[in-house]
Amino acid sequence: MTDNENLESFDLAGVIVGETAISDVDGAAGRLSYRGVDIVDLAERPFAEVVWLVLFGETPDAARQAQLNRFLCQHARLTLEERQVLKLLPQHLHPMLMLQGMVPLIELPEAETLGVGLDAEHGLVIAAKISALIAAWYRREQGLSPLGGGPDDNFHQHFLTLLHGQVPDADAVRILDATQILQMEHSFNAGTFAGRVCASTLAPIQSVISASIGTLYGRLHGGADQAALEMAQSIGAPEKAAAYVAQCLAEKTKIMGMGHREYRTVDPRAKLLKPMAMNLCNDPDSRRLLDTLIAVEQACQQEFATRGKEIWANVEFYKGAVFHNLGLPTHFFTAMFAMARVYGYIAHYLEFSRESRLIRPRARYVPAREPAMA
Known part of the structure; x- marks a missing residue:
């Protein structure tokens, strides 16, 4: 690189920094696919099916989808300790800052139950807890008591019940499923790449997801x-x-x-x-x-x-x-984005961790100019 090159060349636009089999963004053609399946097709599928596809690269049968729904719903409950920590946070804190701070504090299981590996299971527990944190933070803002549970057969039905205290109609669940599928994964976006950088240091998955959520908060990204x-x-x-x-x-x-x-x-x-x-x-x-x-x-x-x-x-x-x-204030919108994109973060963590290598770019040192003489 020569000294007279424009600094705009440092923005990494169009620079290939890695490989992924998780999603493909074809910007010229206006196409997006997860694991080779077009988003037009995926938007009509059950949410749990798409989560499994993104994370593990295979289409689950109905029994696996039901198992995943139950797992997410069962873990979408805060422990007493998590609720106590949440109460100590400033009430005016933006939901994204709350999530970024709370994710590393989530208690994770020591043994797996889904048979997908402990890292993947830890990621799914965090994903479930994010929904519970959003619902609890919303209800705290509204002066309402937190709710302990909802239906266990559909994750977003469970979430909307935790949020508003009543079982939502099928149309609301259906459009929330589709909306969250549409924003679940998007290749090396800023939040995902920040997570991969964090993962390259061998940081645990909760630190990786927290780093990604912090990046997503920006107005030029998820905000x-x-x-x-x-x-x-x-x-x-x-x-x-x-x-x-x-x-x-x-x-x-x-x-x-x-x-x-x-x-x-x-x-x-x-x-x-x-x-x-x-x-x-x-x-x-x-x-x-x-x-x-x-x-x-x-x-x-x-x-x-x-x-x-x-x-x-x-x-x-x-x-x-x-x-x-769906009854959400505007300052909760990006937290809802995080609640969907977390599955992409998990998928990239699992993919990158198989052949992890420290991401350490170089900078060109440019000495500061001396102040002009008076």
Whole structure:
């Protein structure tokens, strides 16, 4: 590398830093697959089936899916010690900071029961506990007592019961399954790569997941879902979207949730999620927010078309409307992302650990310039 090369070359964009068999992001074609299966197909499958496929590379039978659902539901309960630690945290703490701090403190079993290896089982226990932590933190914010359990045959039905204290309808469970499948895995995204760097030091899986969650919190990564819906709330109505977009472009302000670093065409996850959100969001408030988001996307596309360019909403853009309809405040959206992406983190930990090697890049030293003489 020569001294006059632009520093932008250090952002690692497009640089191959490893291999994976877990997922493939084809940005040019707008395709995403897990273990060779297209996301269009996977979004319609049972959640437990896709979890097993992502982690272990095989399609489980119905008995294995039922076993995994029971395992996740049974571990989606906080111990007395975990509840006591949770009570000591500041109540205003963002859910993502709560998760990042609590994950390394989770008590993990010493013996396995699923027959998938202790590392994998520890990861699945953490995944289950994340759902319990989110539900407990939400109920604490709402001034409600934590709940101890729910149905054991469907993980997301169990979670929504822990969250709101009543068994949800089938449509809510179905769209939550699909939404979480769509954001479960995405190759070497920032959070996953941070986890692989952590794993390369031979850190335990709870440290790896905590590092990944901390990275996911950023507004330029997982935090875009919260920012996108809060943008729609601040705009207020669909008819105000065009003026908002024009002002953002004039002031060179980033419109959260529009465009994606990898996809040069429509994000395949957003393509699937948008019609789901349109079918789900029927109450006046959710519909107004969704219509505002749709108007923002249309205004962006019109503005970019005048410049001879195309732009599309990514998955973060529309999933906020889904989570809002499910009764979650905006500051919990990224925690819901973590609750799904954790399975990708586990899969990468297992894959990388088979041939672990310390990730230690080099930096080019550039001495600081001396201050100019007065």
